[in-house]
């Protein structure tokens with residue numbers, strides 16, 4: 001089966017349509033005000049309406065309050081919630097109940113211990129492994145930085161995951177081969193400027209990711 005692909009940081013119809021036409025499986029909307037990919041709930045709601053039935057939508061939140069979450073649930077009605085902050089296992093469980101839809105918990109990786117520690121989140125339906133941001137980074141994600149992929153092959157996570165962090169058309173093939181990831185996510189890797197998606201780069205990325213797994217059975221035979 002082809003790897004599943006998420007294109008995160010969608011703010012415009014042009015980028016949404018590029019992701020759908022390219023054959024991506026998920027698009028993400030970033031509700032983190034300091035991000036160049038931030039989109040307000042009303043705009044995301046319109047984009048999500050356009051996406052419905054064509055591609056699954058993911059709402060990316062960072063340490064949301066109940067009110068933040070409620071606003072996104074009501075206005076955007078996303079298929080999946082991505083939590084990219086410092087949410088505790090208890091808070092993830094509360095959000096899972098309030099949202100009543102699958103939760104993708106971002107786990108920031110520097111060492112194998114970070115992958116092992118992810119099992120402390122029983123309420124997460126799926127993990128999203130991203131590089132641990134540098135202390136100087138202004139964003140908790142979307143920094144375009146990969147982590148040490150062999151860590152994932154050496155420390156298999158206890159549930160499904162998406163691989164993210166600095167993925168581009170140039171490295172996606174190797175990233176999938178090294179980790180065995182069944183799902184991948186990119187944001188800054190398909191942009192022409194921070195927060196500005198490049199439709200051609202989206203197409204190239206999705207094509208490159210899907211091509212890896214489509215070739216795998218032939219190579220294994």
Ligand SMILES: O=C(O)c1ccccc1N[C@@H]1O[C@H](COP(=O)(O)O)[C@@H](O)[C@H]1O
Pocket residue numbers: 008009028030032035036037038060062084128130139140141142143144145164165166167185186187188189
């Ligand atoms: O993209 C952002 O601006 C962002 C802001 C706050 C939290 C997470 C964010 N992005 C997520 O980070 C990973 C990796 O992104 P990149 O490919 O390295 O740019 C991805 O899941 C984004 O959705």
